[in-house]
Amino acid sequence: MSLVDISPPAFDLAVALVYATPDNLTGRPFYRADARPYLRREAAEALQRAIDLARPLGYRLKIFDAYRPVEGQWALWNANPDPEFVADPRGGGPHNRGVAVDLTLVDATGAELEMGTGFDACTPLSHHGRIDVPLDAQRNRLILLGIMTAAGWEYYANEWWHYQLWNARDYAIVDQKTLPHPPMP
């Protein structure tokens, strides 16, 4: 098993790991401030394809989370034990397997595109296929959906920001102790 650091400049994208800040649904950071985003090699390759598809459109990807240690999954689950939006840490989710990414699109100035809700907004408005979010948000969600799907990712119906490899369950949970960025104690 090898995880790839998907930080720039190796990957032409923006990174804002929300779980390294208090601005997440638990209200406090559970990653270290210097945490970096990692994916398994197959997922990193799919992410590169998405970067290449977004670039001619004038967009870049902005990563909110990628590989997530199981301890981080517990932090989210304890704050919001709703399986519609958070994978049960006992089974582990695709983030814990290193094959899922949470992201949005930014324009040439680095501004996030309008997506109708914020990241991790656990409401039905976060679902794909909503026609009751602003038209710009509908269009931007579909652009992200098209880029990611064409690059080989599977979407998740409940969260416009979450993508994972189609065969996520084929991958084992990644032991966070092997990584340089364990969550905060």
Ligand SMILES: [Zn+2]
């Ligand atoms: Zn996710």
